[in-house]
Amino acid sequence: MQGVATGFAIILVVIAAGFIAAKTGVVSGENRLVLNRVAFYVASPALLFSIVSHSDLAIMVSPVILVSAITAITMAVLFVIGSRLFSRADVGTTTLGAAASGYSNVNNIGLPVGMYVIGEISYVPPLIIMQVVFFAPVILAVLEATRGSNRGAWVALSRALTNPIIIGTGAGVIVSLAGWTVPEVIMAPVDMIGGAAIPLVLLSFGASFHGQKMLERGTGLRIVALATLLKTLVAPLLAWVLAGPVLGLDAHSVFAATVISALPTAQNMYNYAATYGKSELIVRNIVFITTFASLPVIFAIAFMLQA
Template sequence: MFGVLQGFALILGIIGAGYVASRFGVVKGEQRLVLNRVAFYVATPALLFTVLQSSDPAVIVSPVILVTGLTAVLAAGLYVLASRLWFRRGLAGTTLGATSSGYVNSNNLGLPVAIYILGDAAYVAPLILLQVVVFSPLILAILESTRGNQRGAAVALGRAAQNPIIIASALGLLVALFGLTVPEILLNPIAMIGDASIPMVLLSFGISLHGQRVLQTGVDRPAILVASGIKLLVMPAITWALCLVFGLSAHETFVATTIAALPTAQNVYNYAATYRRAETQVRDTVFLTTFASLPVIAVIAWLLAA
């Protein structure tokens, strides 16, 4: 649990630094978007290539990842249903809300959780692969279509395939699949750039909080609360139930349920900020789930850890 506390302290510390920078005028207003754009187009692709090129793609078919992936789809579907019944949003807002409900922070929080609670960082590697290789292209294709592309989803998906995040992820996966070795003279600068991705996104997130109040009165509040509730409570519960249905072992159930309780990934906010869609909604969902996920994970560890 100490490792998880360290992970949360790291994330909240960088968010706090961004807030302080904005509070004292170091960064003002939409200047923060420079950080998002550099992270989106340069640093995040470098990070994902670095992670995926050394991964084992075979683990993506493990029972844990199959349950976790199915749960993410069900959680997103529940949000879409709730949105249609109670608080209708546009395509971009609904997509980002559904993504906030099921897209977990598998990297900068998932890794410390996997290492210090689950005992092995390899538990989250399949989820990184699934989210980056399967979910991200679909999300980006939909967001691209909201930019006025009138030629259909196929063209939007083609444009998303040109996205540097998708290209870098595909290249990293190909390197892993064919067992290639990237020379250190190339890999080292890529890894160094990738290391800047998460801090830049977190700094921008902190900057965006200055002058804003979480859950301020407005049309986004129902969407934020529903997405946060699905992410923190419903998604782990569905995962636990599916583990029982599919006959997973006690340890596999613990692993899958813990992973499902991870907060919404900061990457979702990066997508929202880059495409200028539903930024406040996603920002508040990331904020709430990041703070509230720690007690949820602690309860899961207490109930299910063997």
């Protein structure tokens, strides 16, 4: 438990540093986006290549990943049912709400949480692949269909294949499967660059809170509340039930599966909403609130399962 507390302290201090940097004008506007872009296009791919190339790829088909997939899909289905019963939202809004209920912020928050709370980030690459390669095409296909196009799945697949996170992960998979040893003259700078990923992500994350407004009138409060409830509370509860009582996994796997399912909604969802011009405020609020709410929930999970 002391290690988990230390991990949270590290995460929160760096997030606070990012917020202070934004508050004092050191990081703002486009400057904050630079942190995100460097992390996404340079540092995170390097980090994931380093991890995967040295990893046992059996983790790719582990029960923890299975539990995470089942949980995400279940949350999406529950949202669709709840939306039809309580909000009568249109197809685009329902799709985005369902995606926001199950699609986790594995790239950003998942990396530091995996490193400092779970104690390993080997679960992150398969989760990224699962979401980008399998979930995203379905989401984009439906959104494309709402504006009379059938190219959504192809667009999503092409984006997945050119995604730097996927490229870094895929390269690591090839090296691991082939049993190759990357020369130190190459691996050392890759490790150095990868080491910047988590600090950059957390600093940018903290900076993003400055000047944000959470809830405003006309932002679909019922939809926001439903998605937030599912993502923040129901998802980790279901993951715990599946991993523990149902599958009987070991304590660490139960802990990992539960924490992973408690991750907040991915910021990709806001990008999709903005791109397709559908329910931007609703999705922004879901991302914003689940991000705040996930930290105490994950801490509570760590306290109960790692005590």
